[in-house]
Amino acid sequence: MGSPEMVRLEDLRTGRSLTGRKHVLSILVENRPGVLARVAGLFSRRGFNIDTLAVGPTDDPEVSRITLTLDGAVHPIDQVTKQLHKLINVLKIRDMEPDLTVARELALFKVSAAVESRAEIVQFAEIFRAKIVDVSRRALIIEVTGSFDKIEAFEQMLRPHGLLEMVRTGEVALSRGE
Amino acid sequence: MRGADALMEALVHEGVEHIFGIPGGANLPTYDALVDADLRHIQARHEQAAGHAAEGYAHASGRTGVAFGTSGPGATNLVTAIADAMMDSIPTVFVTGQVRSDLIGTDGFQEADIVGITLPIVKHSALVTEASQIPEYIHHAFRIASTGRPGPVLVDIPSDLIREEISYTPPTELVELPGYRPIVEGNAKQIRLAAKALANARRPILYTGGGVIHADAATELREFAMSDRFPVTSTLMGLGAFPSNSDQWLGMLGMHGTRAANYAMDEADLIVAIGARFDDRITGKLSEFAPNAKIIHIDIDPAEISKNVPAHIPIVGDAKLILPKLTGEYRALQTEQERLDGWWSRIRGWQEEYPLTYEPGSDGEIKPQFMIEMLHKVTEGDAFVTSDVGQHQMWVAQYYGFNEPHRWINSGGLGTMGFGLPSAIGAKVACPGEEVVCVAGDGSLIMNVQELATAVTEDIPVKVFLMNNGFMGMVRQWQELFWDGRYSGVDNGTSPDWAKLAEAFGAKGLRCDDEADLEEMMRATLDHDGTALLDVRVSPLENCYPMIPAGNAARDMVG
Numbered sequence: 001m002g003s004p005e006m007v008r009l010e011d012l013r014t015g016r017s018l019t020g021r022k023h024v025l026s027i028l029v030e031n032r033p034g035v036l037a038r039v040a041g042l043f044s045r046r047g048f049n050i051d052t053l054a055v056g057p058t059d060d061p062e063v064s065r066i067t068l069t070l071d072g073a074v075h076p077i078d079q080v081t082k083q084l085h086k087l088i089n090v091l092k093i094r095d096m097e098p099d100l101t102v103a104r105e106l107a108l109f110k111v112s113a114a115v116e117s118r119a120e121i122v123q124f125a126e127i128f129r130a131k132i133v134d135v136s137r138r139a140l141i142i143e144v145t146g147s148f149d150k151i152e153a154f155e156q157m158l159r160p161h162g163l164l165e166m167v168r169t170g171e172v173a174l175s176r177g178e
Numbered sequence: 179m180r181g182a183d184a185l186m187e188a189l190v191h192e193g194v195e196h197i198f199g200i201p202g203g204a205n206l207p208t209y210d211a212l213v214d215a216d217l218r219h220i221q222a223r224h225e226q227a228a229g230h231a232a233e234g235y236a237h238a239s240g241r242t243g244v245a246f247g248t249s250g251p252g253a254t255n256l257v258t259a260i261a262d263a264m265m266d267s268i269p270t271v272f273v274t275g276q277v278r279s280d281l282i283g284t285d286g287f288q289e290a291d292i293v294g295i296t297l298p299i300v301k302h303s304a305l306v307t308e309a310s311q312i313p314e315y316i317h318h319a320f321r322i323a324s325t326g327r328p329g330p331v332l333v334d335i336p337s338d339l340i341r342e343e344i345s346y347t348p349p350t351e352l353v354e355l356p357g358y359r360p361i362v363e364g365n366a367k368q369i370r371l372a373a374k375a376l377a378n379a380r381r382p383i384l385y386t387g388g389g390v391i392h393a394d395a396a397t398e399l400r401e402f403a404m405s406d407r408f409p410v411t412s413t414l415m416g417l418g419a420f421p422s423n424s425d426q427w428l429g430m431l432g433m434h435g436t437r438a439a440n441y442a443m444d445e446a447d448l449i450v451a452i453g454a455r456f457d458d459r460i461t462g463k464l465s466e467f468a469p470n471a472k473i474i475h476i477d478i479d480p481a482e483i484s485k486n487v488p489a490h491i492p493i494v495g496d497a498k499l500i501l502p503k504l505t506g507e508y509r510a511l512q513t514e515q516e517r518l519d520g521w522w523s524r525i526r527g528w529q530e531e532y533p534l535t536y537e538p539g540s541d542g543e544i545k546p547q548f549m550i551e552m553l554h555k556v557t558e559g560d561a562f563v564t565s566d567v568g569q570h571q572m573w574v575a576q577y578y579g580f581n582e583p584h585r586w587i588n589s590g591g592l593g594t595m596g597f598g599l600p601s602a603i604g605a606k607v608a609c610p611g612e613e614v615v616c617v618a619g620d621g622s623l624i625m626n627v628q629e630l631a632t633a634v635t636e637d638i639p640v641k642v643f644l645m646n647n648g649f650m651g652m653v654r655q656w657q658e659l660f661w662d663g664r665y666s667g668v669d670n671g672t673s674p675d676w677a678k679l680a681e682a683f684g685a686k687g688l689r690c691d692d693e694a695d696l697e698e699m700m701r702a703t704l705d706h707d708g709t710a711l712l713d714v715r716v717s718p719l720e721n722c723y724p725m726i727p728a729g730n731a732a733r734d735m736v737g
Contacts, residue, residue: 007374009447012472014488028359033307035206053449058320082481088302088322 004036017079019072022051022148024096024103024173025081027066028058029091038087041068046083048075052105052148052170063091067081067172069148096173103173106145108133109155111160113140121161147171179567181312181339182211184346185273188313190216191348193408194244194321196235196607198228202248203288204337205275209246220607220636223628225252227600229259230626233268234292234604238562238586238614240394242269242324243604249275250288253334254295258594260330261299265591266415267392269328271319276305278338295332301329309342315673317353326360327479328392345520360478364495372450372474373507374493375737376406379448381521383468384408385431385460388415388590389453389477396420398501399452405505407518409525411439413454414571415590418580428525429534432460433726434572437532440732441524446471453477455484457591458728476500523696532724534576539717542692546645546716549696550577553617553643556700561613562605564588566598566622569651569722574617596625602640603633613704615641621650622671630683633709641703642675642711657722680711689713 029035036055043050051069058065070080081093090126096103113121120141125132130144144154155166179187185208189197189326194572198220212219222228225247232243247256263270277286278413293305302322304315312335319331350646359474376382390399396419403410403426410420411431419426429436431443449471454460455609461467467487475482476497483492493500539545550573553561564587565571571588580586587605589597602616623644633640654668680687686706690699696714703712724736 006378007371009375009378009472012375012490014473014490015484017484017488034293034297034305037294041297070567076484079481081483082483086301086479088355088358 002129008063015078017076018074020075021072021098022069023072024067024069024101024171025084026094026096026173027068027084027090028092029064029066030091031057031064032089035064036087036134037177039084042083042087046080048080052168053089054105054170054172056172067170069171083123094175096175100176101173102176103147103171104145105148105151105164105169105171107144107151107168109142109144109158109163110156111140111142112138112164114162117161121158124154128157130154160175179344179346180207180211181309181335181342181344182207183687184313184344185316185340186211186215186217187346187348188316192317193241196220197244197246198222198231198235198604199246199418200225200228200248200252201246202252202275204249204277205246205252207337207340208273208275220632220638222600222736223631224626225255226258226596227629228599228624228634229256229270229272230262230594230597231604231607232270232272233266234564234587234601235608236268236270236604237601238584238605239608240392240584242271242320244271244273247274248288249277249292249337250290252288252522253292254290257296257299258592260296260332260593261639262589262594262597263330264299264301266388266589267328268330269324270330271316271323272330272332273316274332274334275340276334276336277606279336282336293332296332297521298352299330299486300332301327302576302616303332303732304334306333306335306339309339309344312340312344313346314353317349318355321353321355321403322358326358327389341506347438361480361494361669362478362496362499364493364500366503368491368493369500371502372493373471373483373504373511375448375474375491376450377511377513377663380479380517381445381447382408382450382518383428383442383446383448384410384452385412385443385448385454386410386416386419386452387413387454390416390419391453391583393453393478393497395453395498396496398505401503402505402508405509407515407522408450409442409522411435413457413460413590414575414588414598416454417575417586418583421581422579423581428529430575433728434576434722434724436534436576437724437735438525438528439734440726441528443468443471444732445524445621448472448474451476451489451608452501455482459551461486461735462726463729463731464681479638536720538617539693544690544693544696544714544716546573546647546720547577548693549643549645549714549716550574550617552700553615554578554697557615558696561585561615562587562609564598564602564605564614564616566619567593567595568619568622569647569655569720570617570619570645572652572722573590573645595619595622598622599626599629599640602642603629603638605642606638606640613641615643615704618644618690619651620644620646620648620676624674627679630680630709630711634684637708639708641706641709642680643700643703644711644713646676646713647716647720648672649718652722658721660727676713685711687713689715
């Protein structure tokens, strides 16, 4: 016995800690008071920076879903998920595979729309399949849903026309299939 | 029955026999129910001390320690003990009174959001919102505190709910918690891989921590270590799991560890970390830690794996189950023992060249290291020893020589001064037939000295051996070495007169100034029928060596 199946120490490798990409974590938690504070507190204590955060109910009234995005170039995602798993109220964590996931966020943009640029703004909205949901003499509110990148792009288009205010929900996500 | 009575029954059902605490307005119903309960309550004199006593109880016995406090300041006084239990993974349940539910959020008298305050320092916590939850949450608390990686759980109970009538039947089977499933078994493939890696190692070392003691795996560790001639070192928290009188023992590692242990880590080709977490006091400069080593990391907490140092072979699970499997797999490989000869001769070289040593005292001067060696002698190395935090703690770790687990009780992770006396009380309650001694520092002891009243009043005879150098010794040492000797806030002066203070509390107080008297006075302290304190005047300016200056690598040890 022995040597033929020995493991050479020099062949042993550690796992990669930084993935270098954005991660969407879908976290199922017990729907109880203070659970969001536990999750948020864990992130602040461990120095993990949340890019976006969305919380809402699921099909099960006992369970809520927290969807959060964070940068895998900065944070070791496996360490983040392992720390989250230690919270007793956390039931399940899914690090969403980008190719197998539908992720969307909703944003509202208020732009000052002078008469001469209104047509152009309306055209942008059509291209991005955004909806104009409020019109007044001086401003428009535009609603757009889509991936993080699409909303970023739409924002870039609107900025030169006088972006007054904006709000984004942060991404929510479900995995495809099943 | 009232919620408070259900609380008592639930505690008894969990096997609790002792509780440390202090009553107040919001937990009056709890204390009323305590009168008829089959539980011994030890009335501490400060909630922090009640918490540390619960920790000492858990350290000594391996059973879950319990502390009570009232709302507001009672609860906030527990915070340090809760944080301490979190850092050292001590199974503890804290039950706090809270103001009436209708007052919560109104800044009521003695209201503090203790669940909010302690969120980052508990394994779990809960605020009771319906009376029927009281026993349920207590059972959850014990399950969570005592399994997996142990830790503190807080249950906060409003004073109106605990008076409500509820029905309670003790659970007949284990409570299920959907979000809590500790992994215990250990992956068989990983264990086999670890055995093969070990068989191929030329310079292996076992680096063990407090997790081995929590896992009750000292026997399993010894069998594993002795399945070959693996050198063994341990963290501060793991001392005693492996016998210090074994010739495979290298001494403690880390900031004040032995050179042999630290140099062996530095040159190892394979480190087997068992229930240890690569804390900065162990690794020193992370980028230069064990530069030649591959890492096998065995831990029950998956989040510890690769947190600080990336692991090559992670094994998540209970050391008590994993170590026998690893031993079996390793034995089956039938390796040749001689392959470690070179490694051992290197280690023996360090041990001979750099033993733990100190300049003996002259003219009756008592060296602190000598004091610990003498304590070992008079207790036959067999006492339960608690300590505070600082130089004296390190000297105990270096010089006492623990051979059995659970007997070394100290605050490692949080480094809480004032831990020693209350934890000694807890340990003595858990193990009344054992000799329990507290090695205290003069800076630390005064932080919880009121607990002498608890020891005397509750008839819990502990022996305090005060290593009195008149300074906050470790801080003074750092100011001397790293801050140009500019002493700031470290001189304790001559107050109090410790022997008189002990007498004032009703304990026996003694003082020793001369090395020649030390043995006799230590024996007199131990022989006293009751709590006693021996004030030992040691060399005031002695430094604790060897030492890895903070942020340096192991090979840069000084002293």
